[in-house]
Every structure is written in C-alpha cells, then in structure tokens.
Amino acid sequence: MATIVEPTIFELSSPGRRGVTMPASDVPETALPPKPLLRSDLPLPELAEVDVVRHYTRLSKFNYSVDDGFYPLGSCTMKYNPKINEDTCRLPGFLFTHPLQPIETVQGNLALMFEMQEWLKEISGFAGVTLQPAAGAHGEFTGVLMMAAYHKSRGDSKRTKMLIPDAAHGTNPASVGMLGFTVVTSPSDSRGNVDLKALEAACDDTVVGMMLTNPNTLGMFDEHIEDVIKLVHGCGGLMYGDGANLNALLGIVRPGDLGFDVMHFNLHKTFSVPHGGGGPGSGPVGVGPVLADFLPAPLVGIIEEGDEDEMAPLYGFVTPKQSIGRMKAFHGHFGGGLVRAYTYIAMHGPDGLKDIAQYAVLNANYLQAKLRDTYKIPYDRICMHEFVAEGRFEGSDVRALDISKRLMDYGFHPPTNYFPLIVPEALMIEPTETENKDTLDAFADALVKIAEESKSQPELLHNAPITTRFGRMDEVKAARELVLCCWLPEGYDLNA
Amino acid sequence: MNTPSNLKYTKSDEWFDPATGAAGITDYAQSQLSDIVFVELLVDEGEEIEVGKPIASVESVKASAEIYAPAAGKVSAVNKGLSDAPETLNSDPYGEAWMIKIEGGAAGEVMDAAEYEKYCEGRSH
Numbered sequence: 182m183a184t185i186v187e188p189t190i191f192e193l194s195s196p197g198r199r200g201v202t203m204p205a206s207d208v209p210e211t212a213l214p215p216k217p218l219l220r221s222d223l224p225l226p227e228l229a230e231v232d233v234v235r236h237y238t239r240l241s242k243f244n245y246s247v248d249d250g251f252y253p254l255g256s257c258t259m260k261y262n263p264k265i266n267e268d269t270c271r272l273p274g275f276l277f278t279h280p281l282q283p284i285e286t287v288q289g290n291l292a293l294m295f296e297m298q299e300w301l302k303e304i305s306g307f308a309g310v311t312l313q314p315a316a317g318a319h320g321e322f323t324g325v326l327m328m329a330a331y332h333k334s335r336g337d338s339k340r341t342k343m344l345i346p347d348a349a350h351g352t353n354p355a356s357v358g359m360l361g362f363t364v365v366t367s368p369s370d371s372r373g374n375v376d377l378k379a380l381e382a383a384c385d386d387t388v389v390g391m392m393l394t395n396p397n398t399l400g401m402f403d404e405h406i407e408d409v410i411k412l413v414h415g416c417g418g419l420m421y422g423d424g425a426n427l428n429a430l431l432g433i434v435r436p437g438d439l440g441f442d443v444m445h446f447n448l449h450k451t452f453s454v455p456h457g458g459g460g461p462g463s464g465p466v467g468v469g470p471v472l473a474d475f476l477p478a479p480l481v482g483i484i485e486e487g488d489e490d491e492m493a494p495l496y497g498f499v500t501p502k503q504s505i506g507r508m509k510a511f512h513g514h515f516g517g518g519l520v521r522a523y524t525y526i527a528m529h530g531p532d533g534l535k536d537i538a539q540y541a542v543l544n545a546n547y548l549q550a551k552l553r554d555t556y557k558i559p560y561d562r563i564c565m566h567e568f569v570a571e572g573r574f575e576g577s578d579v580r581a582l583d584i585s586k587r588l589m590d591y592g593f594h595p596p597t598n599y600f601p602l603i604v605p606e607a608l609m610i611e612p613t614e615t616e617n618k619d620t621l622d623a624f625a626d627a628l629v630k631i632a633e634e635s636k637s638q639p640e641l642l643h644n645a646p647i648t649t650r651f652g653r654m655d656e657v658k659a660a661r662e663l664v665l666c667c668w669l670p671e672g673y674d675l676n677a
Numbered sequence: 678m679n680t681p682s683n684l685k686y687t688k689s690d691e692w693f694d695p696a697t698g699a700a701g702i703t704d705y706a707q708s709q710l711s712d713i714v715f716v717e718l719l720v721d722e723g724e725e726i727e728v729g730k731p732i733a734s735v736e737s738v739k740a741s742a743e744i745y746a747p748a749a750g751k752v753s754a755v756n757k758g759l760s761d762a763p764e765t766l767n768s769d770p771y772g773e774a775w776m777i778k779i780e781g782g783a784a785g786e787v788m789d790a791a792e793y794e795k796y797c798e799g800r801s802h
Binding site for chain 1: 790
C-alpha cells in the first residue's frame with residue numbers, strides 16, 4: 182500500500198482560518214502587557230473546526246488499540262477496558278466536581294476513594310493504601326521514599342543499597358536512582374527464580390531492601406518467594422513488590438500475606454483503566470504495618486462516624502503520623518483512574534476478580550503450549566499471566582523485531598520485544614484474560630506461519646510490515662536524530 | 678565474531694588492552710545490542726577507578742547497557758569524540774570506538790580471546 186502521509190496540524194495551518202468567530206468586545210480596551218510577557222514564538226495553527234476534526238479523525242484511524250484487536254504486549258496487561266467504566270466516570274456527580282471543593286460537598290467522591298483504599302487493602306493484604314501516585318513509576322518512587330523514611334526514623338543511615346533482579350522493569354532502578362541509592366543487580370537462576378545463594382551473599386546491613394516483581398517479567402512465580410523475603414527481612418531490609426503483574430494473582434495470593442512491605446498497583450493495567458496512549462495512569466501504593474505511618478498525606482478517612490439509622494459517616498482527610506508528605510497536587514487521578522478502576526472491581530466482585538487471574542494464567546499457558554514446538558521457551562515451566570519466547574531460529578538471520586513487524590501484517594499488535602534483557606531476542610507475550618480461544622488460536626497460527634516464512638521467505642520478514650499504512654520505520658534514524666518538531670523556538674540553535 | 682588475541686575480555690563483554698590500557702565493548706556485545714544510538718562516558722580524565730565501576734552508558738534500538746571498568750587505575754584518556762559517533766561502536770569496537778585508557782591498569786577477572794569465544798558460544802544457545 183502506498184504510504185499516505187498526514188501533514189502536521191502546523192502544516193495544515195493557513196493564516197486567517199478560524200473555528201470560531203469572537204463576539205465584539207463589550208469591555209473597554211486596554212493595552213497589552215509589556216513585551217517580555219508576550220510570546221511571539223508560538224506558531225499556533227490556524228484552522229477551521231472541520232479541518233481539525235478531520236485531521237485528528239484521520240490520525241485516529243492510523244492507530245491500533247485494544248478495541249481493534251489482540252494486543253499481547255507483555256507486562257503491559259493490555260486487557261479490554263469495559264465501556265461501562267466510561268459511563269460511570271462521566272456521571273455528573275463525579276465529572277463536575279473540583280478538588281478544592283469543601284469536603285461536605287464531595288462526600289460521594291470521598292466515599293468512593295475511601296472504599297477504593299479499603300478494597301485495595303483487602304485485595305493485596307496490606308494495612309494502608311495511598312491513592313495519590315499518578316502512575317506505576319510514581320508509585321515506585323513513593324514506595325522507595327517510604328522505605329528510606331523508615332530506615333531514617335530508626336537512625337539507620339548505613340543503608341544505601343537496593344537489590345533488584347536482572348529481570349526487573351527498568352523503572353525499578355530508575356526510581357532507586359532518583360533517591361541516590363545504589364542498585365545491586367540480583368541474578369536469576371536457571372528456573373527464572375531469584376538466585377538464593379547470590380541473594381544471601383548480597384544481603385547485609387547496608388541493604389535498604391529489595392524490589393521484586395512477582396510473578397516476574399518472565400511470567401514466573403518465584404518458587405522460593407518466602408525464602409527471598411525472609412533473607413531480605415533477615416538483614417533488616419524491606420521488601421518492595423512491583424505490582425505490574427498483579428493481574429496473575431487477584432483473589433489467589435495476597436502480596437501482604439507473603440510478607441511484602443510495600444507494593445504499587447497499576448490501576449491502568451490490572452483494573453482496566455485505559456492506557457497505552459501515554460496516560461493518565463494511576464499507581465496507588467499499599468503498605469504493610471511497618472510502613473503505614475509513613476504513607477503520603479492526605480489519606481481519605483472517616484472523620485465523623487455515622488450511625489446505623491440516618492447519619493452517614495463524614496468522610497474527610499487524615500494525615501499519618503510520620504507521613505512523607507504529599508506526592509501529588511490534589512488526590513490522584515480521580516475520574517480517569519479511580520472511578521474506572523472502582524467500577525471494574527465493583528462489577529467483578531471477589532469471585533470475578535479471581536476469575537480474571539485464573540483466565541489470564543490459563544490463556545498464557547494455552548498460548549505457551551501451542552508455541553512451544555515452534556519457538557524456544559528458555560524458562561519452560563507453567564507460567565503465570567505471560568511467558569517469554571526467543572524470536573530467533575537456528576541458522577536464520579530473522580530476529581524478534583522481524584517477527585513482530587510481520588505479526589502486524591496478520592493484524593495483531595506485536596508482543597513486547599527485547600525485554601526482559603536476560604532472554605536473547607525476547608518476545609514477551611501476555612494475552613490477558615479478555616481474549617477468547619479463537620483469538621488465541623489465530624495468533625498462535627500466525628506465529629507458526631511466520632516461523633515457516635522465516636525459512637521460505639526471510640526477506641518478507643525483513644521487509645515487514647507490508648500491509649500497513651506505514652512500512653518499516655527507521656528506528657536508528659529516529660533515535661539518532663532527535664528533531665521531533667516541525668518548528669524551532671526562536672533563538673534555538675540545533676547545533677549548540 | 679571478532680576477538681583479537683592481544684586483548685583481555687570480561688564476562689560483562691568489555692575488552693581491555695594490557696599494552697595500551699585501552700578499554701571498550703566487544704564485537705559480541707555490539708552485535709547483541711544491534712544499532713547503537715547513544716553513548717555517554719561516565720568517567721573523567723585523571724579519575725581513579727576500581728574494577729567494575731560504570732564507565733559508560735550505551736543505548737541501542739533494543740536495549741541500554743552499563744559498561745564497567747575491566748581494570749583498576751587512573752583514567753589517562755577519554756574518547757571524547759565517541760558520543761558524537763555512537764555508530765562506530767558497531768563498526769569498529771576495538772579501534773575507533775575505544776572508550777577510555779586506564780593507566781597502571783590492574784585488570785580484574787579477565788579471559789583471553791579463546792576463553793571469551795567459548796564463553797560467548799555457550800550463551801548463544
């Protein structure tokens with residue numbers, strides 16, 4: 182198909198075009214502010230409303246989303262997002278409130294937030310939950326701040342090392358680096374678990390704690406999770422759980438019961454808040470008893486008990502004793518994140534949440550079994566919500582990237598590529614629970630067919646995708662030439 | 678795979694030239710990373726470094742990686758032009774794309790070329 186390039190909105194601009202006609206001014210004219218306050222270097226595009234709508238509608242058709250088809254992007258939990266979430270978050274009572282309103286006028290919002298804190302506590306087995314963090318990595322940062330505050334409160338200033346497995350999400354070391362701690366990489370063993378011997382050697386009185394994703398990015402539930410936690414606790418460290426893969430555990434295992442001290446939830450993964458378009462995410466953090474006093478403030482609490490007859494409780498804000506303070510202006514992503522996730526949990530109930538985990542794990546294992554004979558599965562045991570295959574074949578120069586691009590020709594979103602780093606040519610596949618058997622079969626068939634094509638027509642794979650609107654992108658050029666905008670601010674020197 | 682016999686190699690895929698003190702990443706490392714698009718050197722001339730200290734951060738279209746000092750000693754030279762030409766790490770990892778030179782370099786745990794080739798072989802299956 183010929184490549185049709187959509188111009189940018191700036192290129193579509195033409196001086197004098199407009200979408201609205203301003204009424205004549207009915208207030209006295211006044212002089213403009215002085216020059217330094219006026220910017221002339223913002224080339225705001227000038228277009229009619231219809232041109233703007235058509236431009237963005239065309240762009241939206243270039244997109245691929247979970248509403249188009251299968252999206253097995255590993256570790257991202259691209260499940261279908263039920264449309265009822267869109268109704269509830271637009272209910273006028275939620276939609277037309279402002280975070281600075283007096284609490285008496287937003288009791289419904291506060292009740293929802295309070296209940297959300299309680300539900301997340303129940304789901305995870307934790308003692309307290311903050312809803313503030315804006316995304317998963319923000320939740321990590323919040324959690325690590327609390328870990329640091331805990332050690333500081335005990336006068337324990339020696340602890341500067343965070344243990345992080347080699348299979349971890351890249352955000353883990355980044356969050357640790359933000360606090361100036363040192364990352365110590367903890368190797369995986371041949372079954373995809375934390376290597377206990379290496380962990381034991383690394384555990385000492387300089388350890389802040391460990392950040393562990395369980396199930397990890399290989400889709401493996403750590404078979405020695407209790408020993409891992411015991412080792413970290415044994416040297417005085419705290420155990421951080423990266424909740425990115427919580428979808429596999431809902432209703433089955435509670436991280437708090439396992440001994441984790443702190444964990445972030447990704448409401449935009451596990452609890453069906455739409456994501457993939459850059460946000461907004463939502464990353465509440467749960468903590469065990471040792472960290473409960475350090476939670477960010479404010480939390481939502483009941484400040485006046487109600488009674489059984491008529492008086493509803495009065496919800497308001499409370500501050501934990503040793504709070505690390507505020508992590509975000511206002512109260513987290515309320516409508517975009519919390520109301521949708523609340524709806525999702527309410528619609529499923531406890532048994533429904535358990536179904537989610539069970540079907541997510543079943544779907545991943547079904548796909549893994551269908552692909553095992555065609556693709557090498559380096560950590561080949563019963564997986565949880567996802568698994569990792571090697572996207573390469575003996576004697577072939579076809580790589581994971583080629584396979585992924587070819588999948589687009591078959592109408593599927595590619596899996597996560599080249600992650601985790603411990604698997605060469607990694608294809609990380611997470612089907613989620615929302616896909617039916619027909620979809621899984623079609624995807625497996627496509628991957629098997631692509632493996633055949635890698636022998637018969639490797640060039641086809643190197644050149645893929647060929648049926649999409651745009652062909653193979655030049656990723657090297659995109660990464661090396663970081664000029665993203667079509668105009669440069671006044672005085673900006675590209676070569677400086 | 679190119680592994681010059683005069684160099685020493687680390688398990689984390691750095692090379693070290695005992696004759697000149699030069700260090701960088703191996704041909705195997707660059708082929709695994711594929712097209713390298715960014716490199717930042719993390720040490721300065723004159724700095725004393727230990728074995729295992731991060732000396733550079735490298736990013737390719739596939740992954741990012743930390744590069745560790747294969748030897749201890751004083752940094753006597755830094756390849757300042759490298760950050761403007763990250764692609765030379767792909768085309769000439771043992772020559773033009775050297776990263777730093779380490780004076781009085783006492784190498785850490787290193788392998789010779791034959792051992793390193795065997796080590797890489799063992800990882801690709």
